[in-house]
Amino acid sequence: MNSDNRAIVHMDLDTFFVSCERLIDSRLVGKPILIGGTxxxxxxxxxSYEARLFGIHSAMPMxxxxxxxxxxxxIKGNSGTYTKYSNMVTEIIKEAAPVYEKTSVDEFYMDLTGMDKFFGCLKYSSELRQRIMRETGLPISFGLSPNKTVSKIATGEAKPNNQMQVSRGTERVFLSPLSVRKIPMVGLKTYQTLCNLGIRKIQTLQDMPVEMMESALGKNGKMIWTKANGIDNSPVVQYNERKSISTxxxxxxxxxxxxxxxxxxxxxxxxxxxxLRRAEKVCACVSVKIRYSDFQTQSIQKRIPYTAADHDIIPLVLELFKKLYTRRVLVRLIGIRLSHLVNGNHQISLFDENSKLADLYSAMDTIRDRYGDRSLVRASGLEARTIGRYNPFKGEPPMLLANRRV
Incomplete structure (x- = not known):
């Protein structure tokens, strides 16, 4: 369907971690709050917004x-608390939206196309926002427009704790005075490149020939130019909590x-x-499976706070295996599945760690990306001589990572 005929809502929980902490302790309301490594x-x-007034932002050294x-x-932070409230909001949206996409623990898209005939999309979205705030106590903002890009930018302009609609045909006018930094996929490095080209406002991009952007930034240049002009035909992909990767x-x-x-x-x-980290995803459920020599198969799983950190997942896998392996007979197959995936930064589970651990994960992953998945492994895992280098998030259904005989 042409994006001009669509009604896409982007909802984002405001300063989500901070808001959760304020629900637990109301004395934190109105005060500058930092959540992370202490x-x-x-x-x-x-x-919190109060802390941002001092120029503080996420990923800044404490x-x-x-x-x-x-x-x-x-505050050190509690990923279990944040997972709980994220799931509460997800359940409300799941019940209310015909098609929804959960892109992170605190961010959602909804496709309300056609619902204007019955409810009025703005009225329906506003009532849903009020319901989320009433039932969870969390502040939330939304943007409504014909496509995902404009709706996401509108949410950012509506914050904190508000809503905004960009009507069909006004997308370019809405975007033109904003900074190019507002465009999704324009990170700090790309922003600096655009600034060096004298491009700081979206209107400058809108007035440029697309060929010039392609020449300067290649394929990404064309995509940025398209978004700057309020064009985005990407669909809302129905969220499925059972989505998983396994081996x-x-x-x-x-x-x-x-x-x-x-x-x-x-x-x-x-x-x-x-x-998971390579695909910028986190999981909320870990499963372990055993098949014995007589083909009897058993499995066990456990829900966890969202994470993609080795030091969270590996000990849990070994704990589940210890609980599961009780027959003491020959084993034919073992397997692991990570499920309930959403997009997100694996540092969500590193509130109690220092930046050196985050840097360590980044360095390890960089080495693996360059030299292969098995170029850097734990000594305790050396017995596994083969680990598939297949990336389950590119081009194939993410249900089966590998099934190899060793």
Whole structure:
């Protein structure tokens, strides 16, 4: 369907982590709040609007943030709490929206195309926003327009805790006075490149020939130019909580070697965690499966706070395996599945860690991207000699990562 005929809503929970903490402790309302690693070497995962007035932003070193706002209240954060409230909002939207896409723990798209005939999309979206605030206590903003890009930018302009509609035909006028930094996919590096070209406002992009942007930035230049002109035909992709990635190992010879089994599970979990981070996703459920030599198959799973960190997933996998492996007979197959995936930064689970751990993950993943998934592994996982390098998030259904015999 042409984007001009669509009604797309983008909803975003305002300063989500901070809002959750304020629900727990009302004394935090109106005060500058920093959430993240509490040591000087920690990083800011989220901050309140009051803290932003001091120039503080997410990913800033905590030491620098405290220097800018000495009176800020620092909270380590609790990913379990944030997962709980994210799920509450998801359930409300799931019930109300015909098609919805959950793009992170605090961000949603909805396609309300055709509902104007019955409700009026703006009225329906506004009532849904009021319901979310009433039932969860969380502030939330939304933008409504004919496409995802304009709606997302409109949400940003509506914040904090408000709403905005951009009517069909007014997209370019709405976008033109805004900074090019507002365009999704324009990160800091691209923004600096555009500034060097004398491009700071979206209107400048709108007035440029698309060929000039292609010449300067290649394929991305054309995409940025298209978004700057308020054009985006991308669909709202129905969210499915059962979406998962998994990997299995079938043995040539059935085994009872616990050392070998735990080593392979460690390597498998480590690789799946890396695949999540590479795709910028986090999971909320971990499952382990065993098939014995008599083909009896058993599995166990556990819901967890959203994460893609090795140090969260690997110990849980080994714990589940220990609970599951009770027959003490030969094992034919073992498998791991990570499910309930959403887009998100794996640092959501690193509130209690310092920035060195986040830097370590980044360095490890960079090495694997360049030299291969098995170029850097834990010593405890060396027993697993083969781990598939197939990326489940590119071009194939993300249900099966690998099924190899070892």
């Amino acid at each position: 040591s000087d070497r920690g990083v800011v995962a989220s901050c 030491k620098m943030a405290k220097e800018r706002c000495p009176d800020a209240i620092i 299995e190992r079938t043995f040539d010879r059935d085994t009872i070697d616990i050392y070998k089994l735990t080593a392979i599970l460690t390597a498998m979990a480590e690789n799946l965690s890396f695949q």
